Amino acid sequence: MSVEDAFGQMDLYRLLEDSHGLVSFELYDSGTLRTGECRYAFSLKENDKLEVWPAASSATKLTLNRYVPLKPHTVAFVGLYIGDGAKASHPGSAGIISFSQRESRLANFVRSHFIQLFGDSLTFTHRVNEDALFFMTDKMRQALGKLRDQLLAEGRTDILSREQLEDYLKRDLDSVIAEQAPATRIALEKHSRKAALQKHRKYLVEFFANRSIMNEYLKRLKLKELTDSGTPLSENDRIAVNIRLPGVKGAREEGKSSRSDELDVDGLRQFHALFLRILSDVQSSIEKNEEDVKVSGSSAPWLIWEGKPHDCGKFSIQTVEYLTQAEECGRFSRRRLVRYNCREEGQTLVISIGKSCFKVPKTLRFTPLLCLFFGLYLAEGQTPKWKIFKLAKEPVGSLKIGFTASEPDSVSVCMRGMKQLIAGENTIPEYWRIKVGAKYFPETVTIGNKIGTVALRRGEKGQGAASGFEIVENLRHWAVKSMPVLGEIESRFDHVEYTGAGIPRIDLFYPKGPEIYIFSLMRDLISNPSALNRFSVELGGANR
Amino acid sequence: MKLGELQSFVSLRFDVDLPSLDKLVESHEAYFGDISFFDNAKRYLKARFDFLVTELARGRNVFCPDLFHALLGCLITNQPCERTQADVIAKHVLGLRCQGGFLTAPRTYVDQFPKFRSARTNPSIPEVYSSYYSYYLLQMLNVPFSGQDMENLVSWMVAHQKKSGAIYSDVYSDTPEPRRFETEVACQTFFGINVILSAKAKLPEFDPNDCLLKTKEWALGKWLSLRTVAGRYFALKTIQLVCPEEVSQLGSAEAIGFLEDRSDHHGEGYYDYRLSDKIDEFMSSSSATELDKISPHVFSTYYAASIMKILWSYGASIKIPLDRLKRLATKAANQDSGFGIKVMVKDFPEPYGPVSTELETLLILLLPLLTQVDI
Numbered sequence: 055m056s057v058e059d060a061f062g063q064m065d066l067y068r069l070l071e072d073s074h075g076l077v078s079f080e081l082y083d084s085g086t087l088r089t090g091e092c093r094y095a096f097s098l099k100e101n102d103k104l105e106v107w108p109a110a111s112s113a114t115k116l117t118l119n120r121y122v123p124l125k126p127h128t129v130a131f132v133g134l135y136i137g138d139g140a141k142a143s144h145p146g147s148a149g150i151i152s153f154s155q156r157e158s159r160l161a162n163f164v165r166s167h168f169i170q171l172f173g174d175s176l177t178f179t180h181r182v183n184e185d186a187l188f189f190m191t192d193k194m195r196q197a198l199g200k201l202r203d204q205l206l207a208e209g210r211t212d213i214l215s216r217e218q219l220e221d222y223l224k225r226d227l228d229s230v231i232a233e234q235a236p237a238t239r240i241a242l243e244k245h246s247r248k249a250a251l252q253k254h255r256k257y258l259v260e261f262f263a264n265r266s267i268m269n270e271y272l273k274r275l276k277l278k279e280l281t282d283s284g285t286p287l288s289e290n291d292r293i294a295v296n297i298r299l300p301g302v303k304g305a306r307e308e309g310k311s312s313r314s315d316e317l318d319v320d321g322l323r324q325f326h327a328l329f330l331r332i333l334s335d336v337q338s339s340i341e342k343n344e345e346d347v348k349v350s351g352s353s354a355p356w357l358i359w360e361g362k363p364h365d366c367g368k369f370s371i372q373t374v375e376y377l378t379q380a381e382e383c384g385r386f387s388r389r390r391l392v393r394y395n396c397r398e399e400g401q402t403l404v405i406s407i408g409k410s411c412f413k414v415p416k417t418l419r420f421t422p423l424l425c426l427f428f429g430l431y432l433a434e435g436q437t438p439k440w441k442i443f444k445l446a447k448e449p450v451g452s453l454k455i456g457f458t459a460s461e462p463d464s465v466s467v468c469m470r471g472m473k474q475l476i477a478g479e480n481t482i483p484e485y486w487r488i489k490v491g492a493k494y495f496p497e498t499v500t501i502g503n504k505i506g507t508v509a510l511r512r513g514e515k516g517q518g519a520a521s522g523f524e525i526v527e528n529l530r531h532w533a534v535k536s537m538p539v540l541g542e543i544e545s546r547f548d549h550v551e552y553t554g555a556g557i558p559r560i561d562l563f564y565p566k567g568p569e570i571y572i573f574s575l576m577r578d579l580i581s582n583p584s585a586l587n588r589f590s591v592e593l594g595g596a597n598r
Numbered sequence: 599m600k601l602g603e604l605q606s607f608v609s610l611r612f613d614v615d616l617p618s619l620d621k622l623v624e625s626h627e628a629y630f631g632d633i634s635f636f637d638n639a640k641r642y643l644k645a646r647f648d649f650l651v652t653e654l655a656r657g658r659n660v661f662c663p664d665l666f667h668a669l670l671g672c673l674i675t676n677q678p679c680e681r682t683q684a685d686v687i688a689k690h691v692l693g694l695r696c697q698g699g700f701l702t703a704p705r706t707y708v709d710q711f712p713k714f715r716s717a718r719t720n721p722s723i724p725e726v727y728s729s730y731y732s733y734y735l736l737q738m739l740n741v742p743f744s745g746q747d748m749e750n751l752v753s754w755m756v757a758h759q760k761k762s763g764a765i766y767s768d769v770y771s772d773t774p775e776p777r778r779f780e781t782e783v784a785c786q787t788f789f790g791i792n793v794i795l796s797a798k799a800k801l802p803e804f805d806p807n808d809c810l811l812k813t814k815e816w817a818l819g820k821w822l823s824l825r826t827v828a829g830r831y832f833a834l835k836t837i838q839l840v841c842p843e844e845v846s847q848l849g850s851a852e853a854i855g856f857l858e859d860r861s862d863h864h865g866e867g868y869y870d871y872r873l874s875d876k877i878d879e880f881m882s883s884s885s886a887t888e889l890d891k892i893s894p895h896v897f898s899t900y901y902a903a904s905i906m907k908i909l910w911s912y913g914a915s916i917k918i919p920l921d922r923l924k925r926l927a928t929k930a931a932n933q934d935s936g937f938g939i940k941v942m943v944k945d946f947p948e949p950y951g952p953v954s955t956e957l958e959t960l961l962i963l964l965l966p967l968l969t970q971v972d973i
Contacts, residue, residue: 085944086889485712496871499779500941501951503828503870503897504958506663508727508782510771519713521770523703524661528951536948549713558943
């Protein structure tokens with residue numbers, strides 16, 4: 055058995071045929087119901103190939119495989135895109151397909167799955183967004199200076215020499231702005247009243263003088279990151295850098311980064327509805343534990359699991375062997391890999407590391423539910439993703455299992471996924487909280503007004519734990535009603551936190567201990583499946 | 599609380615002259631065409647009151663604002679509180695006494711939240727609003743409140759007046775005033791001034807003049823900058839209490855325009871705020887609100903009508919749009935007999951917080967009285 059073994063299959067021809075080419079989707083995401091549809095024309099070719107194009111225009115044709123196997127990493131890909139992918143669509147226009155993730159290993163994993171799904175004719179843009187303030191320190195100016203010398207030596211003519219730069223920096227801001235592109239002038243006008251832009255206006259001349267070299271700096275950095283992650287830039291890829299005006303978004307202090315990276319899939323806009331339909335049906339069938347999905351009115355399913363998605367799956371591992379022998383299942387500390395200690399106790403294993411102790415099942419089956427959880431966690435988990443990939447190789451500091459979501463399905467998948475991974479007490483969160491971003495403070499204050507009480511903030515910025523308990527209680531009830539699975543852990547509710555941004559959402563925090571075990575499994579599924587195959591074991595029916 | 603005291607309290611808080619029960623029923627019939635809203639509100643408030651007291655008797659926590667509004671509704675609709683119920687409430691409220699004020703919730707309740715267990719972060723400390731509700735709950739139940747108790751309460755209240763003149767506790771909620779929610783500051787200041795003026799009537803030697811003067815400066819200085827209907831309402835009522843002579847100087851045209859900007863375009867009541875008032879606090883830029891939902895609410899509609907009534911009573915030429923209020927009341931009627939409109943956040947299917955509430959049901963009960971003036 056291998057982690058490459060499929061536990062289900064999609065029949066894209068059946069989907070298109072049974073829906074008469076009109077593919078619609080409904081996906082609940084970030085408190086918004088995303089809906090959309092597109093009519094496709096299609097024809098079945100030899101070798102189960104399927105040619106698909108938007109009915110309105112045959113300019114973009116894709117050749118797909120009629121049958122798409124649902125393997126553990128395919129489901130993880132679905133989870134990753136549901137968590138970190140663009141899903142918005144507007145009536146009358148197709149949405150973009152873009153994956154937002156700075157960790158190159160994850161971006162490359164997603165990229166490879168787009169190619170598997172839609173063919174290798176796709177092209178990709180690796181987009182890097184950064185704030186100009188990131189470069190406004192002596193250290194970064196030195197780095198840019200070094201790059202300037204290098205580029206000039208290479209014969210680049212679009213870069214100012216050191217002397218030209220000195221002269222440029224002496225110019226008055228108005229004359230510099232006057233020669234910028236109209237879009238830049240409009241942006242400056244639009245943001246002119248922002249306090250942060252006013253504060254950092256002094257950097258504008260330097261920003262315009264160095265914009266191309268800042269671009270080049272980030273381009274080279276991204277290129278290096280992609281190469282280091284094992285997937286250098288191919289001829290189908292390009293890198294695009296966007297440096298934001300200082301003080302417009304994100305970073306508010308010199309040297310601070312608010313970098314965001316996106317992977318745009320070019321040429322797929324017309325297939326947005328098809329792609330999102332695949333995502334939503336895979337996710338909802340797993341969450342609802344349904345063995346198949348049919349198009350409404352059809353008798354044959356277009357998506358089939360080989361059993362109930364909470365339990366099915368051919369691939370299982372011997373947990374004790376994985377924990378004690380897997381090359382990277384451990385944590386790098388004091389120049390060595392620290393591993394778990396294991397001992398058997400009935401049908402479970404008792405695992406300990408340091409002061410932490412928890413139980414796991416003796417064998418772990420890779421179910422669709424578990425793989426979806428892995429994908430969602432790699433997108434929505436609170437652990438910095440680089441730590442997950444580096445934890446066995448270098449010290450990564452503190453680690454904890456925390457999961458953020460505003461969608462009932464995601465919270466449910468997380469809680470049920472953790473129950474498959476862990477046995478005993480640690481299967482449920484230690485505590486959970488509700489976070490409310492500033493944009494939704496008016497609605498929160500309204501709750502107070504409706505019951506005749508007040509919303510109390512905390513700290514210098516007015517963020518932190520809310521203490522108006524009348525409102526807190528009402529928000530707890532809202533959360534449990536919105537995400538019924540929270541009813542199982544209602545007593546573990548901790549607090550409501552006012553924060554800077556984001557819709558009202560849930561944070562789940564799990565007890566310490568299993569993080570190395572769980573993060574190692576995720577990492578190996580994504581980037582090193584052979585490490586899992588070594589510990590494969592044949593299982594019959596149930597997981598435990 | 600004697601009838602006269604109850605009438606005076608209701609007039610001070612809700613801007614209506616409380617008549618006999620028969621007259622209240624008549625006002626409903628005249629305003630809504632029948633008394634179904636009266637009957638529903640009466641039933642809902644009684645059911646809520648009984649439920650809340652039962653919860654308390656079972657040892658569960660109940661919040662004083664809910665108890666207060668349910669009890670007040672019962673008293674207004676002549677549904678007396680039983681002695682045993684009064685005892686349960688009194689025991690609970692007296693148990694909240696702390697440092698002269700009253701806690702927002704018992705320590706045992708707060709202790710269930712790990713975040714607040716440590717002494718440093720434990721917010722079981724008195725707040726202005728909880729002290730206001732607790733004090734008036736005791737008054738409504740005729741629970742003895744000695745001169746010393748009153749002195750302690752008012753000392754605590756005055757000690758929490760800030761240099762700005764606003765009244766709130768910053769012991770746990772330590773956010774500087776500019777970043778506090780404007781409704782919170784306006785509401786707590788109004789509640790604080792109520793208690794201080796109540797003490798003035800009961801403690802002959804207590805001189806609140808300095809305190810009132812500071813609050814006057816705060817309220818007059820804040821008036822134009824307040825962007826929510828609730829914020830304006832509590833500020834206006836504070837001005838009415840501490841410097842009534844200033845009400846006519848506030849600029850009724852501006853206030854009318856302010857309310858007009860917050861009127862629902864379907865002709866159903868008033869919003870508390872406009873979507874365009876949503877800003878990114880830290881970048882001071884407007885938020886993208888195209889996916890946000892906004893509704894008129896009972897509280898904001900009642901408060902808007904109150905603002906109009908107060909300004910009218912000081913000589914402004916204002917007409918309360920009775921049909922607008924009536925349509926809102928009809929829209930707010932719920933199957934549980936209570937009143938209130940859902941708060942919805944984006945496409946979350948569940949309402950964000952409660953729908954029917956004790957306060958909003960009480961406001962519907964009083965709404966015909968609020969509009970019972972020839973303006």
